[in-house]
Amino acid sequence: MQRLSFTGFILAAIATIGFVVSLLSPHAAHSLGKPPPKEAGAIVQQRTQTAAEEAALAISGPEPLLTKVFESIEQNHFDRALQQVEMLIKVYPNFRLAHLIKGDLLLARSRQLTSFGGGGGGQASNEKIADLRDEAAVRLKGYRTKPAANSVPRYLLQMLPEQKHAIVVDTQKSRLYLYQNQNGTPRFVADYYITQGKLGSEKAREGDKKTPIGVYHVTSSLSPQKLGDFYGSGAFPINYPNDWDKRQGRNGHGIWLHGTPSDTFSRPPRASEGCVVLSNQDLDALSKNLQIGLTPVIISNSVEWLSLDDWQSERSSLLKMIEGWRQDWESRDTDRYARHYSQKFVADGQNYKAWIDQKRKVNAGKTWVKIAAANISMFRNPGKDDHVVVTFDQDYRSNNLSNQMKKRQYWIKEGGQWKIASEGAV
Amino acid sequence: MTQTRFNPALLAARLLVPAISIVFFTTFLTLASPARADDLQDVSKLVKQGQFAQALELVDKHLISKPKDAQGRFLKGIVLTEMNKPNEAITIFTKLTEDYPELPEPYNNLAVIYAQQKNYDKARQSLEMAIRTHPSYATAHENLGDIYARMASQAYDKALQIDSSNSSAQSKLALIRDLMGSGARPGKAGKPAESRPAEPVRVAEAPKAAPAAVAPAAAPVAAAKAAETPKAPAGANAASGDITKAVDRWLSAWSRKETKAYLAMYASDFKTPAGEARSAWEAERKKRINKPGTINVSYERLQITAEGDSATVKFRQHYKSGALKTSSNKLLQMVKRDGVWQIQQERVGS
Numbered sequence: 149m150q151r152l153s154f155t156g157f158i159l160a161a162i163a164t165i166g167f168v169v170s171l172l173s174p175h176a177a178h179s180l181g182k183p184p185p186k187e188a189g190a191i192v193q194q195r196t197q198t199a200a201e202e203a204a205l206a207i208s209g210p211e212p213l214l215t216k217v218f219e220s221i222e223q224n225h226f227d228r229a230l231q232q233v234e235m236l237i238k239v240y241p242n243f244r245l246a247h248l249i250k251g252d253l254l255l256a257r258s259r260q261l262t263s264f265g266g267g268g269g270g271q272a273s274n275e276k277i278a279d280l281r282d283e284a285a286v287r288l289k290g291y292r293t294k295p296a297a298n299s300v301p302r303y304l305l306q307m308l309p310e311q312k313h314a315i316v317v318d319t320q321k322s323r324l325y326l327y328q329n330q331n332g333t334p335r336f337v338a339d340y341y342i343t344q345g346k347l348g349s350e351k352a353r354e355g356d357k358k359t360p361i362g363v364y365h366v367t368s369s370l371s372p373q374k375l376g377d378f379y380g381s382g383a384f385p386i387n388y389p390n391d392w393d394k395r396q397g398r399n400g401h402g403i404w405l406h407g408t409p410s411d412t413f414s415r416p417p418r419a420s421e422g423c424v425v426l427s428n429q430d431l432d433a434l435s436k437n438l439q440i441g442l443t444p445v446i447i448s449n450s451v452e453w454l455s456l457d458d459w460q461s462e463r464s465s466l467l468k469m470i471e472g473w474r475q476d477w478e479s480r481d482t483d484r485y486a487r488h489y490s491q492k493f494v495a496d497g498q499n500y501k502a503w504i505d506q507k508r509k510v511n512a513g514k515t516w517v518k519i520a521a522a523n524i525s526m527f528r529n530p531g532k533d534d535h536v537v538v539t540f541d542q543d544y545r546s547n548n549l550s551n552q553m554k555k556r557q558y559w560i561k562e563g564g565q566w567k568i569a570s571e572g573a574v
Numbered sequence: 575m576t577q578t579r580f581n582p583a584l585l586a587a588r589l590l591v592p593a594i595s596i597v598f599f600t601t602f603l604t605l606a607s608p609a610r611a612d613d614l615q616d617v618s619k620l621v622k623q624g625q626f627a628q629a630l631e632l633v634d635k636h637l638i639s640k641p642k643d644a645q646g647r648f649l650k651g652i653v654l655t656e657m658n659k660p661n662e663a664i665t666i667f668t669k670l671t672e673d674y675p676e677l678p679e680p681y682n683n684l685a686v687i688y689a690q691q692k693n694y695d696k697a698r699q700s701l702e703m704a705i706r707t708h709p710s711y712a713t714a715h716e717n718l719g720d721i722y723a724r725m726a727s728q729a730y731d732k733a734l735q736i737d738s739s740n741s742s743a744q745s746k747l748a749l750i751r752d753l754m755g756s757g758a759r760p761g762k763a764g765k766p767a768e769s770r771p772a773e774p775v776r777v778a779e780a781p782k783a784a785p786a787a788v789a790p791a792a793a794p795v796a797a798a799k800a801a802e803t804p805k806a807p808a809g810a811n812a813a814s815g816d817i818t819k820a821v822d823r824w825l826s827a828w829s830r831k832e833t834k835a836y837l838a839m840y841a842s843d844f845k846t847p848a849g850e851a852r853s854a855w856e857a858e859r860k861k862r863i864n865k866p867g868t869i870n871v872s873y874e875r876l877q878i879t880a881e882g883d884s885a886t887v888k889f890r891q892h893y894k895s896g897a898l899k900t901s902s903n904k905l906l907q908m909v910k911r912d913g914v915w916q917i918q919q920e921r922v923g924s
Binding site (some may be wrong): 242244245246247248250251252255256257258265267268273276277280409 | 575717719722723725726727728729730733734735849
């Protein structure tokens, strides 16, 4: 009976994420004993097996075993849960969540616990316990709701061939997903637990302790030696605020992907000043795949996943639009060209009218125009600011002028149609 | 930080006291000459008087003639522990567990030393071995509970980055000091009791553990302290008489092997020693009590602290059954249900 409420609160903690709660026997067997001594051969075999399990655990991240710990608790197998949590601690020595569960499992042997981290006691600890409870919930949720193998984040519409990987962050799940560019199709590689800003996401102002939502890329790599322990094994700044953010009047700076101080394996789900924080070993694994100035980092509140078919059709319809814009520009018919631009268009201080008027003037002096758009990349902006960031190498030739540039356009939906809201040289 | 509050010698003493008084080596002793038994009794006496150097000398002398004598080696282990030579003591107790794997006490004492060294994993393993050899060995169960609490406290410290002067560990240690303050060990009694922080006087633990972390562990401490002070709560005298009668009935049923009457003395919400199911605990008790041979259980120095319908009862329990003779300090948490005093919790060592 004594153990029951302990199980109860763990289940309560995870019931919110759709865990199947089975009926619990109040008289579940709970033996203190260990398995009987084994023969020498069996011990060696078990050691090898344990070493293999630990190696697998180091690669998989803590979630699979953490899930098993909670399953063991649910089934009233407290001894097994304790063994599992001890293995977690062995592989992840500073994993505070595991230490908290261990404390609970030990204390439940001599007294009734009424809450998660119940023996951690003290008003000062309550906030930390709440943080660890949140961490447990998001880690388990992240693990249970892995994206399907044949689904793709909607945002990765088209990557450049040289963009080997892309990062997609889900702030609600406290999860970072790494995708590989496999001949143009994003393939899931790995996912990691992350910490976001203390006050959540949708950064708008300097010091608002929020993580930005949008399409960014890694701009540089900062060495851990120069940073100090707080940033752990390194840091990768991203380009917040990007052009779109600035256009929306957002400010602030110094949003990085970075590591964790050495005294802890991970930080609570909401703890940073706005940065995306990973465990050091996850950052190390991730950093091998990062290309400075190239790797996209798309931060979303809640990632939308598309089937490969839907992703394919969304992608081709956007490519068709871009092609339509290119042909209409080549046609030198300013009205046809103007159809592709939003009434809210702004670029280089010019509004829609100024922009179109200028184009009309320019077109008047042309006898022919040839436009080539190569290396097109397309990333959809997550969340409320629905737009697609299109970047390409533009090769412009005409009877009196030629130039090559890297161009970036922001396409938004206006009246059900995709229109360009802004464009310019990168 | 805990180190300063945590007096290893006291913990060792607490756990070793029952072990010393257990004459579980009777089988060996019967094979020995009377002179040898006298030697060891003298060693025990010297240990109780705190004269460890002399005790060591005597036991060493004894072991020269009888190098394999288990009782002698066991005593030497205790002496070395008292003399703060844990590694030598570990060697002796470990060897004893190898030579006599069926005895729980060397495992228990090994655990105590490991616990002093904060090696809680090893302490836990040793206690689990002690319990495996003797499932009803109360001292080991109680110590295991302590070890779990300490390991839990360590785990919480790591989880929450809090100061390790954890409140529950403190009160546990205070409990140990209280035991030592009861006069069982001459020369050491006064000091720890003085340094113990004052606790509000509370009586027995409520049937359901309070959610607050400190309360369950602290309650027995407060009760024990209350028992020391001469003034009892008003109106306690009448209750005292009833409680004494209940304890008499309980020990009498035990001695007469009337398991039904014996088990009836335990309240419906009795807290089993290792948290096992009531049915499992009852089965184990029946098995023990119904073993062939006479049982004689008596007590002395009965101390009762009653408040309303709950009471804390402390006494020195003498148990004799065939070859086994033990004396230990007992603490009962009792409750009055339907006019009958029943046992809600039974603990050894305090």
